[in-house]
Amino acid sequence: MSLLTSLFGSAKASYSPEARELVAHMRYELIPLKSLDQAIADLPHGAPVSVTCSPVKGIATTQQLCEQLVAKGHNAVPHFAARLVEGPEHAAKLAEWVRAQGIKEVFIIGGDAETPPHYQYALPFMRDFLDANPGIETLAFGAYPDGHATISNKDLHEAIHEKQKLIESKGIKPLASTQMCFDAAKIRSWLKEERAAGFTAPINLGLPGVVDRAKLMTMGMRLGIGQSMRYLSKNKSTITRMFAPGGYDPTKLLNDLARDAQSLRIQGIHSFTFNNVADTAKWAQAILDGDK
Numbered sequence: 001m002s003l004l005t006s007l008f009g010s011a012k013a014s015y016s017p018e019a020r021e022l023v024a025h026m027r028y029e030l031i032p033l034k035s036l037d038q039a040i041a042d043l044p045h046g047a048p049v050s051v052t053c054s055p056v057k058g059i060a061t062t063q064q065l066c067e068q069l070v071a072k073g074h075n076a077v078p079h080f081a082a083r084l085v086e087g088p089e090h091a092a093k094l095a096e097w098v099r100a101q102g103i104k105e106v107f108i109i110g111g112d113a114e115t116p117p118h119y120q121y122a123l124p125f126m127r128d129f130l131d132a133n134p135g136i137e138t139l140a141f142g143a144y145p146d147g148h149a150t151i152s153n154k155d156l157h158e159a160i161h162e163k164q165k166l167i168e169s170k171g172i173k174p175l176a177s178t179q180m181c182f183d184a185a186k187i188r189s190w191l192k193e194e195r196a197a198g199f200t201a202p203i204n205l206g207l208p209g210v211v212d213r214a215k216l217m218t219m220g221m222r223l224g225i226g227q228s229m230r231y232l233s234k235n236k237s238t239i240t241r242m243f244a245p246g247g248y249d250p251t252k253l254l255n256d257l258a259r260d261a262q263s264l265r266i267q268g269i270h271s272f273t274f275n276n277v278a279d280t281a282k283w284a285q286a287i288l289d290g291d292k
Helices: 003-008 017-024 037-041 058-071 088-101 122-131 153-169 184-196 213-223 225-234 236-242 251-258 277-288
Strands: 026-030 048-051 075-081 105-109 138-143 173-178 203-208 266-272
Touching (some): 017 026, 017 266, 017 277, 026 277, 037 277, 048 058, 058 075, 058 088, 075 088, 088 122, 105 122, 122 138, 122 153, 138 153, 153 173, 251 266
Parallel strands (some): 026 048, 026 266, 075 105, 138 173, 173 203, 203 266
């Protein structure tokens, strides 16, 4: 029995060289919660690790986990939520911290804080942060093939083009990561339209890692019921698929989009691990090893 079969209980499809290439450029997303020692230990050596930022835990918790990861030799990518940043002075302090840590990539999002102290959206914070010279090489941001609960598609479209223009004007590489979407045709159509409109930033495909229902339930409770309910309301189809018997298997979506990866400039995977790093890392390694 192969490792992929043991993880999902049935034989899985083979993987193309293009799919393996995407997996070879996978980053693991961690949520800063207590008892992360095992999740960190399960990370592949030197793996890129994105660290989320939420109103529940705040930016300082994200920074603390990033410092821990950097000390262990990982490429930490902190997420900064604009709606948690207190203003230009705070933005400058974050840039100073990034320089001091030697961090070369940052992920900036708008965030979900209901009463932001200063920034309403990601772009103004992004501008102040870059003006403070953080010393980064890449600035990542979110993209929404399946739309957003509170932002129009027109505004989403304009935002990613404005962010790309701003980032490139500073001599930094832009990188967009898609939020979870399970419809390969929708992702492909959205990306083709954006490419035709001049959006050239490389894409990391946002995929949930290997996760089971019990893990999702536990994670939801630890994140806080308010945040969990907002996530559920915005991502009903996501939750339905991820709560299917046996948990979620990223295989089909990966294979479907990998064949267009080169033409659409999809360069890697952003894995939403929900801190279940061990099984996601096994899944990735099995693909890289050619396990069928």
